[in-house]
Amino acid sequence: MEDFVFQAGTKYILQKDADKLCGREIRNYADNVLFVHYGDVFIHSSGLYDRIKNALADENIACFELPGVEPNPKVSLVRKGAELCKKEHIGCVLAVGGGSVIDTAKAVALGAKYDGDVWDFFTKKAEVVDALPIGAVMTMPATGSEGSTGAVITNAETAETLDVMSDMLRPKFALMNPDITLRIPKQQTIYGIIDMFSHVLERYFSSSVQVALTDHLCEGVMRAILENSRRLLNNMTDYDIRAEFMWTAIVAHNGLLATGRNQDWATHTIGAQISATYNSVHGSTLSVLFPNWAAYVYKNHIDRFVQFANRVFDVEINHYNPEETAVEGIRRLREFFTGLGGPAALKDIGVENDKHFEKMADNACKFGNIGGLQSLGAGDVLAILKLSA
């Protein structure tokens, strides 16, 4: 077990109409707010936009807006938001949306307290020392950004997708109204599930030893996702299951599952390159890459993959040939993702050829080797991309 510091002070509220509490919660931090959202049809047709505006008005909180967040959110919009915060002396940032909106809000909160270009935090030229307080109204459980310390932003000019991590970026509150998620389309729901499952995998595949508690917690979260996925596909408007997924996305990613252990994150790093190059949906890249990453590295970590197969997917252990068990676990992982409707190959998500593979592999390793379970260089990444083609 490794040393750790863990503090996750986000106030999590799950209830019908939780979104209406945003005014009261913001009131603890500021009397004005930047309301960040997609600006899409859903926020208006669902009535959510009006509920947020009314909740803010009820607490006399002056509201500025930053609509227009896209999937794989762009630094250009972040810069615009940070400028607005500086100009209007805004004291709090409220994200109303999914991971892209929350990550945008986090980056804006950083930029608002920094004189230089906010992209400096992503290229590690600047270190986080301050940020505006951030709140979140979750509409799409997936990234768990509403409870996490990180943000991932894309720079379209440089075709880079990079992250920043800091305790300063952990939202002060996360409001979960399961009703909002009842009508998320199946495809988005699935990618959200694959994303949260992958967040557990990145922590589960660790080289730390004697971490039985977090092993069992990771396995428990994965089993809950498997069980609830089956139920949700049978009834996409089940309130309780939708509620469970809202909470699961956070538990999967708020850092608890990584206490006392190192983490992997190679797959996310490779996936970010694909998203930066092809604007692919994050969950779709994980669906393709994770089983192929596993197939590439498992031979050096048979025990860990046997434990995964047995405890998560109930594969009976073949003690004569443990490798067979490890391979079966990886097959079940792929089957879980494709069974949900996730893609199995890069060609299924529009990545038709390998002309960018070498560049993506180099970019994935631009800050050095990646992967906590097994250290991977650009050559390894290229091999995994080819395996995933």
Next chain:
Amino acid sequence: MEDFVFQAGTKYILQKDADKLCGREIRNYADNVLFVHYGDVFIHSSGLYDRIKNALADENIACFELPGVEPNPKVSLVRKGAELCKKEHIGCVLAVGGGSVIDTAKAVALGAKYDGDVWDFFTKKAEVVDALPIGAVMTMPATGSEGSTGAVITNAETAETLDVMSDMLRPKFALMNPDITLRIPKQQTIYGIIDMFSHVLERYFSSSVQVALTDHLCEGVMRAILENSRRLLNNMTDYDIRAEFMWTAIVAHNGLLATGRNQDWATHTIGAQISATYNSVHGSTLSVLFPNWAAYVYKNHIDRFVQFANRVFDVEINHYNPEETAVEGIRRLREFFTGLGGPAALKDIGVENDKHFEKMADNACKFGNIGGLQSLGAGDVLAILKLSA
């Protein structure tokens, strides 16, 4: 799944010498502190007392002391500490010890901010509105009080053991140095393990439905305790296992495992009566009572006890006769506790006769029926006490 609000902002730090960080952490809140401890041989012989005093001196934090905490901590000492805080204008309370010390520190922190008698909070005559910030240096993983919102205090004059719960009582920081716990005697270690396992049981046995995530999390924590207990009994000075237990005690009791579900707590309430009457060790009462509580209630909750037997203790389900599986799970629970060295009957812990049983049963239900899985009145409690004799 039920609505919930969950916020556990304690800063958890696990590392060798974590205790030395107490000065730096207190500095965030105050420039003086009340240092609460047992005042026993251990704190001096281990060097811990000196390390704490030095860490405080290094940060120029003025230190007042409240030694003399006993197991089943008494309100008389709490009153003394609260007076001292008022007189010396102390701004923070630091607990260095196990659950009794931390609970005492919490109650002192409450009393310091209240004009009346601190016992009012326990009898529910007063409501918590303020408390001094609390920090903890954990020496004995068991109650998880270092991450929880509650405190349990005994009033020797009235022979009552009562609790108070408030987010104000959650420690600001919890410092875990596994080295301190390496030489905890076997008997205390065992009671600590039984206590943390019981904290999970109290949350696991819930009448809430569709709570798959927290079911799996509870099961995972219990399996980790089973696995690590076996290892610890083989090597009582294993640093990593001791570290795991420090963290497990907190995860078992900081509220995460109860998100979205109701809880039981009948067993703890009955156990508190036994401790108040016979000054019994908390863990010993749970060792006796939990299997007997289970034996008393299981017939109305066969499915839940089958799940427990199967998922926690790997009992193969007898689908022809699920009750047999439920009963076998309860037998395994009892076997786990007695296998560790815990008692199975009240007579084993000096509760030789039943002359106080009726009074204890009445006291357990003085605020109404108890138990979230199954509501129990004084007659039920009496039956469980007799079953436990």
